[in-house]
Amino acid sequence: MGDTNDGPSMAAQSALPDDQDDSTNNGGFLRKFFSIIGPSGDSADAGEDTPEGPNGAVGLANLRRMRVEDVAIPKVEIVAVPNDITLDGLVDVFRESGMSRLPVYEGTLDTPVGMIHLKDFALKHGFGATEPFDIAGMLRPLLFVPPSMSIGVLLQKMQTERRHMALVIDEYGGVDGLLTIEDLIEQVVGEIEDEHDTDDDQFWTAEPNGRYIVLAKTPLDDFEEELGLSLTDNEDVDAEEIDTLGGLVFMLAGRVPARGEVIQHPAGLEFEVIDADPRRIKRLRVRPTPEGGVPAE
Known part of the structure; x- marks a missing residue:
């Protein structure tokens, strides 16, 4: 619950250096993970048993069995910001949501124009910086996917394009949901705790x-x-x-x-x-x- 995405022809959007830093940081794990997935998004062992998790089955079989629509966060739960948001307003959204990536839209969420990464924002406007605030100059392109795509194919696409989030687009071109690469991997390995999650012994x-x-x-x-x-x-x-x-x-x-x-x-x-x-x-x-x-x- 929660980050952004990448998209079709967003060449008009100026993007800071792409998500190469994220892919590098996670490269060791992701390279090993994707090495067991075939070009079509299927696991190397199509007959592998699927272990049971607390919220249902998790395992490699989900890569071909589950679709984007099965995993996506619904539209009503997406945390996004308008392209005319103020600097202070953006700080408040990052702080309150705990997200590191946010979709940016013009008018309504059905008109996404890119995504903003907390790191880009902090590097340009944090640490005492006094530059004029310009969200357009920090936008990264979005990834758009149909709800019927298998999560294995989407994982391959995210890895190839170095994107960690995707917007789900319905048949009318409107936004229908959002996924992160973590959401997809959790369908295979189970829930992933990160550095922002509370320790097990600290509820x-x-x-x-x-x-x-x-x-x-x-x-x-x-x-x-x-x-x-x-x-x-x-x-x-x-x-x-x-x-x-x-x-x-x-x-x-x-x-x-x-x-x-x-x-x-x-x-x-x-x-x-x-x-x-x-x-x-x-x-x-x-x-x-x-x-x-x-x-x-």
């Missing part, structure tokens, strides 16, 4: 004013003990059916909520989904509501 991080950044897999009992508050002591929640904070939020919402959605809890808390995909919640921001009875620290 939450306390913030000022009684707020927390919490992994959805946090044991509910442990977090209740941290808060000094029962989160299952109301008629909307069946404590026998849930073990994690993510399960609690899922039960309150009645579905998997989208990134950015805020779910209210009767105990005077609200849960903001800050990282999720179409199948699961990953991270939450927990904060007391202004009228709630949970004291701010």
Whole structure:
């Protein structure tokens, strides 16, 4: 949940040095990974067994079995910015979303003009730089793909073109979703934790004013003990059916909520989904509501 893409004839967009730096950093792993995928995106061993993961099957067979539409983040969950955004506004979006790449559009998301990389932005406007802000001069081209493309073929395309994100385009030319190379590889090797993910032994991080950044897999009992508050002591929640904070939020919402959605809890808390995909919640921001009875620290 979350980065950008590359696209058809975006030659008019000026791009800073391409994603060669990203490919170099990940080159060792990616070269080995792609060495077991044939030119068509199929795995070298088409009959390889597929191991079972916590959210369904993962394995090389997914490269030919799964399509882009099976993995893509829905359009409503895409974090993107307009091409007339201000410098301060862009800083706020990068900070709040935690993304390193953002699609840039003109008017609406159905008219994408490129993507902006946090590294390009930081190098040009960070570290005390005083240059005039010009987002057009930092745009990189986007990759556009149809929803029916297999994820194996898309992985090959991303590697060849050194792109780490793609926009999914529907039959009418509108944007229908977004994928990152990480989203695709996770279908083969399982969930990938990066340097921004919370360590397994640290389920939450306390913030000022009684707020927390919490992994959805946090044991509910442990977090209740941290808060000094029962989160299952109301008629909307069946404590026998849930073990994690993510399960609690899922039960309150009645579905998997989208990134950015805020779910209210009767105990005077609200849960903001800050990282999720179409199948699961990953991270939450927990904060007391202004009228709630949970004291701010």
